[in-house]
Amino acid sequence: MKNDFRLIKTCEGARAGELITPHGTVPTPAFMPVGSQGTVKALTPEEVKDIGYSMILANTYHLYLRPGIDVAEGLGGLHKMMAWDGAILTDSGGYQVFSLAPLCKISEEGVTFRSHIDGSEHFLTPELAIDYQARLGADIIMVLDVCSAYDDSFEKVQQSMELTHRWAERCRKAHKNQNQALFAIVQGGVFPELRQRSVEFLTALDFDGYALGGLSVGEPKKLTLETVAQTAAQLPGEKPRYLMGVGSPEDIIEGVARGIDIFDSALPTRVARNGALFTREGRRNIRNATFSRMEQPIVADCGCYTCRTFSAAYLQHLFKSGELLAYRLATIHNLYFIHNLMEKIRVAITDGTFSRLREEFWSRYEPTDEQVRVSQKQKWLKSKGRRLDIGISGN
């Protein structure tokens, strides 16, 4: 089998392992930089690799709309198109259809949506999601799922979950490419009973891995972590577990503590482009007056290209001047910070010292108030009328 997962060591719930793919072995716990449109924003593939990453995430929704599945396929698939020879995981596009597309109607058969680029209408089914991902040629692909919002009722979350299950079965059937691992997505919102049913249903179908979907969508952080802990504990130990859309330093260390193997999030790269840089003490805004004459790099002993080469004052100058190099340098720093954290976590798990690392992390780290961030995101989604016009119709 070209795809496999090996659990190497566990330590107080945290797991160190190896994800084997046709494009190399990925040490876990792993964070995937996000390259939705077939590029990790602001970086070349060499830079992503040089930082230390061996797997990235791309997105079927984005690539389907632009440049189009047939164009990407004609260019030799995603790896060749973007000149990335490491592993790639593609999300099916389910989440994006629900969160980005201006209109989205779900039926038993699939989902009709409008492009957020030109308003054109499209229809996506579980079978098409698998076909598109086969043609993109990622190493790991995802089932098409139906996402719930935090404020959905128990009944609505249950309906979405049950449809996710039927779609997972159809994806499983449609999946023929033996070079691609297929992961299922556990839904069920923050209802322990539903999450448990989702785990039972999906593990019975025996997927190559299991993702936790529908989290970090507005619910209190405490509830996210409880749901992660409960769901991960019910998943089979020998299969990889992927917490979707989560990737701040604080969320990663807490996710690992609850048994998560794989993370992805646009957060480290997005906040970097806004000038927010990770430090051991928390995020720092490079535009702050503190940095305006600082000869030292933003993190004194950081090994990233940005910190090895440039002062904090110069980085601030680039941001204030709107220079393109600013976004790249900040992205490199934040991705390096996360990669470095993943490496430390892995060593600590292997050495049996993970809880000490976690304590040390929290003794210095001041998290950015995620509640504020999440409620802003919720507000934004509401303002776009998202989630409100989604009704499960049809059969």
Place this chain on the structure above:
Amino acid sequence: MKNDFRLIKTCEGARAGELITPHGTVPTPAFMPVGSQGTVKALTPEEVKDIGYSMILANTYHLYLRPGIDVAEGLGGLHKMMAWDGAILTDSGGYQVFSLAPLCKISEEGVTFRSHIDGSEHFLTPELAIDYQARLGADIIMVLDVCSAYDDSFEKVQQSMELTHRWAERCRKAHKNQNQALFAIVQGGVFPELRQRSVEFLTALDFDGYALGGLSVGEPKKLTLETVAQTAAQLPGEKPRYLMGVGSPEDIIEGVARGIDIFDSALPTRVARNGALFTREGRRNIRNATFSRMEQPIVADCGCYTCRTFSAAYLQHLFKSGELLAYRLATIHNLYFIHNLMEKIRVAITDGTFSRLREEFWSRYEPTDEQVRVSQKQKWLKSKGRRLDIGISGN
């Protein structure tokens, strides 16, 4: 002497030489990528060096306003601040004061202008221009000059030129840093008589090099080239000649043919960010439908990173998606194209085959209509009320 110029070979008016600076030797004819704000837009210093460049241009006006001369000096000067160990030439900021600042009043003593960033008022004199450039620490610095517009009367151009001469004398006196070469700027618009007087006045003061200023500011291309030819022919053969603000492939080859050694222009990098890529046949817009499925790179046998790594279709995808990587990849290609052209030119001059190279160039190359571009620029300047409120007052 740390700065020097060696003329190695001439061929039908074209010159091959070497510019020796405290930060390395620069083969001429040379093109300088523009890094006005202390960064060649979208690139790291390593990328600029890897393409093959050994000298770049930065701008005193921009750096004075942001991050400030004292900040740059506190960070160890321009080389250290931007991590560029090659040669740097700084322009004095004269041209920018006249073209960018919202208000600008000239007196015998100097020029009062408002910042285009925050509207604050500033005063620049020849002595301050030299002091600022000494503190920035470039290898080659420029006198403060007074620029004319193409539609200025003979009398006005003459007045500007004479003030430029008096300022050049003051710059010469203020210049103490023996590590920095000081170049004068020949003015006189498109009036042969004035250009000749300017050359005579400035060469009598014996500068380290001579720039041709006030060209490519709206005059017909034919007139630019005639003025370049006439002026260059009058300049001393043993000193380097720098044609300011000119740098399209077609203008470079014609400038070299008229005896120019050094060029700079934001054009190759600016048009790159707009998706216009240099080919031997002329500029091509990457957004064009021709490229939407093209597996080959934009220039099949190009040796640049972009063409060696990515298809034209992928580059189009990055541009259409507004991805930051697009600007970098296009910038790399255009700067590589220009560098490659400079190398070919230098070899041809050394081999005595420059006119054959020039013929070959023109047998394939279709220039973009510069007249259109220049008249657009003129319109833009007019729309900003530039040049209209400039009056030489005072003594």
